[in-house]
Amino acid sequence: MHPKNLDEIPKAYNPKEAESKWYSYWESHNLYHSEVDETKTPYTIVIPPPNITGILHIGHILNNTLQDIYIRYKRMMGFNACWVPGIDHASIATEAKVVALLKEQHITKDKISREEFLKHCYDWKEKYGGIIFQQLRKLGVSCDWQRERFTMDDHYYKKVIEAFVKLYKEGYIYRGYRMVNWDPASKSAISDEEVFYKEVQGKLWYFKYPVKGTNEFVVVATTRPETMLGDTGVAVNPEDERYKHLIGKTIILPIVGREIPLFADEYVDKNFGTGAVKVTPAHDVNDYEMALRHNLEMINIFNEDATTNGNVPNEFQELDRYEAREKVVERMKELGFLHKIEDYANKVGYSQRGNVPIEPYLSEQWFMKMDELAKPALKVVKEGKIKFHPEHWVKTYEHWMTNIRDWCISRQLWWGHRIPVWYHKKTNEIYCEVEPPKDIENWYQDDDVLDTWASSWLWAQDVFTNERDQKYYYPTDLLVTAPDIIFFWVARMIIAGMHFMNDIPFKDVYFTSLVRDEKGRKMSKSLGNSPDPLDLIEEYGADALRFTMTYIAPLGQDVLFSNEMVEIGRNFANKIWNAGRFLLMNAQNIKINPFLKDKHIDFTDKWIVSRFNKTIKEVNDALDKFEVNAASKIIYSYIWNDFCDWYIELSKTRLYHGTEEVKSAVLTRAISLYEEMLKLVHPFMPFITEEIWQLLDERKNGESISIKEYPKFDKNKIDEKAEQEISFVQGVVTAIRNIRGEMNIPPSKSINVFLKSSQITVAQEKYIKSLVKIEDFIVDENLDKPKASASAVVKGCDIFVPLEGLIDVIVERQRIEKEIARLLNSYNGVRKKLENENFVSKAPAEVIEREKQKMNDWQKALEKLQSILEDLE
Known part of the structure; x- marks a missing residue:
């Protein structure tokens, strides 16, 4: 062992210098590339592919730190560790970016060809896409960058198309008119999971609909008056006595003049509102279901951008939906059909991508039948072949899978995997194959692309570009992901794995915590509480941020985060650094002699080795149970308390006063143990552990702590007596x-x-x-x-x-007596307050609990002071 000269070792750890140096070292030496090796057991992780539009946020820090901990841990345990990185083309988000960019150049999408637009998309991807990977390198992730994948790569693209063709021929994919969530901003259908709801203070308009051949009116209420232009019925409950005599009669739809039926359906709640509901099948999910039951006409009144179309009266055509709303209300008032208006708080669905209210929309789309496909995927989770951490997500998964609906997989976009269906120009015959028809001039291809999730559901299996790799690395071992995409992605990957590979796609799923600010609020730019992780890395260092995130993130619980918390990781890094510098400082004057490592052992040496072996086992057990938070605290406690605060202090007695041989034995043993300790902490804090490990000895070129053997638990070294x-x-x-x-x-x-x-x-x-x-x-x-x-x-x-x-015993007695009197006065004040029934009955529960805690704390302090006072007698 040849430690570096102390002059070369800074007094304080400099993360900036170490991080850039060692990441370049790891990449240039290709340390994290994995190839098929049948003599080794693989351990595989595929990264949840971030959007090419994405940039690093605090949730990515937690997610990727967890993945890196496991891949480094398993690599050091001797597994053939393979962490595949990749990015997702993100159809809606990327197309929106490119459209906005073209707009700045005074180019509109509909004025250029599809091929030209896609060229702009690829240009944008080359320039801006994947920035997040450069940012992730700053976090220290040990991905196999040679295996970087993109969902629009030729290989992956072909696999997506092959999957569509296979499912189409098996009868799982069909085309039809169905109710979808329509995003007027992107002019595309979106899934239920891509809709979020806002409570909006709006209005409830009551309209009078005249019953044909009578002087009666039926009053209906609506939050969207413009949709009445597409009404094709009015429904009431069959048991509603108010309307029984009208069932079967005809309504004259105001403004439009269309005759529509008044019918009975049990869906209608007779106790809600007026008990009568207008039915607009093309623009409401529940109305759509009623229309199917009663064979009603379905009239779509909107264009793709949510302006009114030719199915409404002339004066209402080509209006924005909200303009149409105002005009309808105004006209109904003029006609005498506006009954009343009320203020009304309503939950409105918004598109996650477009951030505009979605429009329930009857549209011709491609769908995938999910009932049969979901069954094997549900079974493997219920049987525990795939384990969720925390386990309570199994119930959420099971509920969704048992109530699964057909999946709308088409999107009205150009950027993405184009649906491999061609229509014959004369006969309308449908051709669905991987390769286009040979007489292509007689066919035209479907314009739609696949939902992004209908490509990324193949991620776990098709990131591997050849059969040998796929056979060796699949199924993967661990998926670390956010719980909000359990349906978007996790469930669908399991479905894809079971259908196409007849095997699970991964063995464990770790659902990360949601990171909130210290007040419990979700991180968001609008609140200004979302820190830039790169700023935190710049200020504190990547290791400090990584360790802090694991230290404060219990499995299954939200994380309350503030920038100042990163001090936890920075202080810990400094503690590790100072311990290493102390040992190296002594190594300048004391010879390191491996032959003395097992000489001059006393109970302090036996104790620290015993504690180290217990720590190894506890960390391993915690990681095996995916309790990373617990593992980080076990490591922290051992290094900070046992090794630094006690063992190093205890060792100073012999290092400063022992014989030269004793000094050498003690220091050799301490440095050897410290090296093993660095390996234990390396998966959590890769940069500082590499820096110190390299300082402790002259390493061979390419040798890195990250590819050394992880410490092994040895039960024979547990010494309870010591x-x-x-x-x-x-x-x-x-x-x-x-x-x-x-x-x-x-x-x-x-x-x-x-x-x-x-x-x-x-x-x-x-x-x-x-x-x-x-x-x-x-x-x-x-x-x-x-x-x-x-x-x-x-x-x-x-x-x-x-x-x-x-x-001065007398002065000290007086000081303590005075403090006892002060605390006793405070204690009695709180006691009287809690004995006051008037206070207890009116005060909030948390206030009462706080007062009880005060009284309890003061009582303990009084008992302690009384004991000290007795000692002074």
């Missing part, structure tokens, strides 16, 4: 330090310590004296408590510290 001995020493030292603090004994003053015990050893006494400034240390199992002395009890051993000459 741990008990240290526990006693720690208890005595802590008790004496507490007495110093409680009695205000100046740190510069040496103290006398009396121990009433028969169990202390010479070695224990030596370490206690080295850690506490003691003048005389008297051990006697028969001694009595000295006069005016502070006391404590540790494991049946009485500890006394005489105070005479150390403090």
Whole structure:
């Protein structure tokens, strides 16, 4: 072992310098590339492919840190670790970006050819797409960059098309008119999962519809008056006595003049509103279902951009939907058919991408039948072949899969995987194959592309570009993803895996926590509470951010995050650095000798090795249960408390006062253990561990801690006797330090310590004296408590510290009596408040709980002060 010269080692860790240096080193040495090796067991992760429009946010930090921890951990455990990176073409988001860019150049999409538009998309992708991967490198992710994939790559594109053709021929894919969520901004259908709901303060308009051949009116209410232009019926409940005599009669639809039926349907709630509902089958999901049951006409009144079309009266055509709304209300008022208007809070569906209200829309689309496809995918999760972490997501998954609806897989866009269907220009015959028809001049291809999720559902299997790779790496081992895409992506990947590969796509799914600010609010740009991770990395370092995110993110619970929390990781990095620098500082003067590693061992050495082996097992167990948060805290506790605060301090006795051989043995052993400890923490904090590991010895070119063997648990090195001995020493030292603090004994003053015990050893006494400034240390199992002395009890051993000459006992008694009086006054004040029934009955529960906690804390403080006061007698 040849440690670097101390002059080359900065006093403080510099993350900026280390991070850029070591990431370049890892990439240039191709350390994380994986090839098929039948002698090794693979461990595979595929990255949830970020959109090519995406940039790094705090959720990515947590997600990718977790993936990197597992891939580094398994790589060091001897697995053939393969982490496949890739990006998604993101049809809607990317097309919106390109359309906006072209608009700046005074080019509109409908004025250029499809081929020309796609060229602009690829140009945009080359220039801006995948920025997030450059950003992720700053986080230290150990992806196999040689395997980087893109959902529009030739290989992947072909696999997507092959899947469509196969499902079409098997009868799972069909084309038909169905109700869809329509995004007027992108002019495309979107899925239910791409709709979010906002509560909007709107109006409820009541309209009178005249019943033909009578003087009666039926009053209906609506939040969207413009849709009445597409009404094809009015429905009432069959048991509603108010309307029984009208069932079967005809309504004259105002403005339009269309005659529409008044019919009965059990869907209508007779106790809600007027008990009569207008039915607009082409623009409401429930109305659509009623129309199917009663064979009603379906009239679509909107164009793709949500302006009114030719199916409405002339004066209402080509109006924005909200303009049409105002005009309809105005006309109904003129005609005397406006009954009343009420304020009404309504939940309105918005498009996630377009951020505009969606329009329920009857449209001809491509659909996939899901009932049969979902069954095998549901079974493997229920049987535990795929495990969800946390497990409660299984119920959510099961509910969705058992109520699954046919999937609308077509999108009215140009950027994406174009549907492989051609229509004959004369006969309208449908041709569906991977390759276009040979007489292409007689055919035209469907304009639609596939929903982005209908390509990424093949991700786990088709990121592998040849059969050998696929057979070796599939199924993958772990998927780390956000729970909000459990239906979008996780469920559909399982469906795809079971159908196309007849096997699960992954064995474990880790659902990450939602990162919120410290007030519990969701991170968002509009609130200004969403930090830029690159700024945090610049300020604190990547390791500090990585470690903090795992330290504060329990499995299955939301994370409350603030920038200042990254101090946790930075302080921990500094603690590791300072421990390493201390060892290296001593290595400048003390020779490292591997032959002495097992010489001059005492109970402190046995203890720290025992604790290290317990820590290895605890960390492994936690990671195996996907309790990464627990693993980070176990590592933190061992390094900070056991190794740095205790073992290093204990080792100073021999490093400073031992013989040269003892010094060499102690330091050699400490550095060796420190190296193993760095390997334990490396998956969490790759940069600082690589930096120190390289400083500890002259490594061969290309040698990295990241490809070294992970520490192995050795049960034979568990030493309970040594741990008990240290526990006693720690208890005595802590008790004496507490007495110093409680009695205000100046740190510069040496103290006398009396121990009433028969169990202390010479070695224990030596370490206690080295850690506490003691003048005389008297051990006697028969001694009595000295006069005016502070006391404590540790494991049946009485500890006394005489105070005479150390403090002014009279002054100290007066100080404590004064503090007791002050606390007693506060305690009694709270007690009286809690005994007051008037206060207890009116105060909020949290206020009462807070007052009880105050009283409890003060009671404990009073008991402690009373004990100290007795010691001063």
